Amino acid sequence: MEELLSRRDFLKRGGGVLLSMYALGLASCGGRASEGEDGAEWEPSRSVVMIVPFDPGGGSDILGRAMAAGLEEVRPGLNINVENRSGGSGAVGYSYLLEQRGDPHFLLASETAGVALPITTETPFHWTDYTPVAQIAEDATLLVVRQDAPYQSLPEVIEAAGAERVLVGVAGATGLDTIVTSLMEEDQGVEFERVVFESGGEIVAALLGGDIDIAMLNPGEVIGQLEAGDMRALVVFADERYEGEQLADIPTAQEEGVDVTFTQYRGLFAAGDISPEERSYWEEAILEWAETQSYDEYIERNYLISEIRAGQEFEEYLREYETTLEGVLGESGG
CATH class of the missing domain: 3.40.190.150 (Bordetella uptake gene, domain 1)
Structure with a gap:
């Protein structure tokens, strides 16, 4: 990878x-x-x-x-x-x-x-x-949660998925979100419950509405919600952090112990x-x-x-x- x-x-x-x-x-x-x-x-x-x-x-x-x-x-x-x-x-x-x-x-x-x-x-x-x-x-893809979500880090999400049902929104069988979710499951030996939507916009709405627990979304799809404080990005699934000021504080999944970059x-x-x-x-x-x-x-x-x-x-x-x-x-x- x-x-x-x-x-x-x-x-x-x-x-x-x-x-x-x-x-x-x-x-x-x-x-x-x-x-x-x-x-x-x-x-x-x-x-x-x-x-x-x-x-x-x-x-x-x-x-x-x-x-x-x-x-x-x-x-x-x-x-x-x-x-x-x-x-x-x-x-x-x-x-x-x-x-x-x-x-x-x-x-x-x-x-x-x-x-x-x-x-x-x-x-x-x-x-x-x-x-x-x-x-x-x-x-690149970000793992995002609502601002009031109980998860503060990717390891906490992984731990929850191993003990209970964690709902993740995805858009189709070949989307980047599905691929990253599958890679994370394979790397960590856990399983997420997928909820399929037609678009990233629907996933954003579902996450904000509490219908799902986490989402894998591109920065452009959620930058407004991140800036408004409605969502938090826990990690980016890339081999390096973003350099721009708005996203520079988001750690990579590898930094959090999950060997997934895609x-x-x-x-x-x-x-x-x-x-x-x-x-x-x-x-x-x-x-x-x-x-x-x-x-x-x-x-x-x-x-x-x-x-x-x-x-x-x-x-x-x-x-x-x-x-x-x-x-x-x-x-x-x-």
């Missing part, structure tokens, strides 16, 4: 320089990365579609719209239309991209569901059917079977956006962790990610 998270500070520790060197290296090979053997550069010939496989307003929707705007920013004249194609916990959107095989004018805002869905359900696709362009961020990737997929020149165009463009102020603002505003992996490195990461998910979700797979 730690191996998946070892590049968390990529940009902070000089990733911007490395990205610049990457782009220069591509240029030295005969123009931009998208230049073909005949010397012609590939560029989109019409408007591009950014598929968001979830409803408007959520983290994936924010990701898709941020990437669309960012790509338009670094490629003047490019037009990207965002389309929400939700359903089946993301399966509808991914299936739609599958139908666009070979067409570089279709992109998708991808996250954990793209790898997890084929493990747990019968789907017509696997992540290798697409072209993984780049990861641009990680989303984050949700956020990144860009293109349709499968596109040419190397077409793939390089999108890789180069997304890497350029990762060096802009608008990218930094996206990361900061949504309490994400900046993490860049492009091309082959992203594919290798996804293979390791899939192995981890198979260990957690495989028993429920189709």
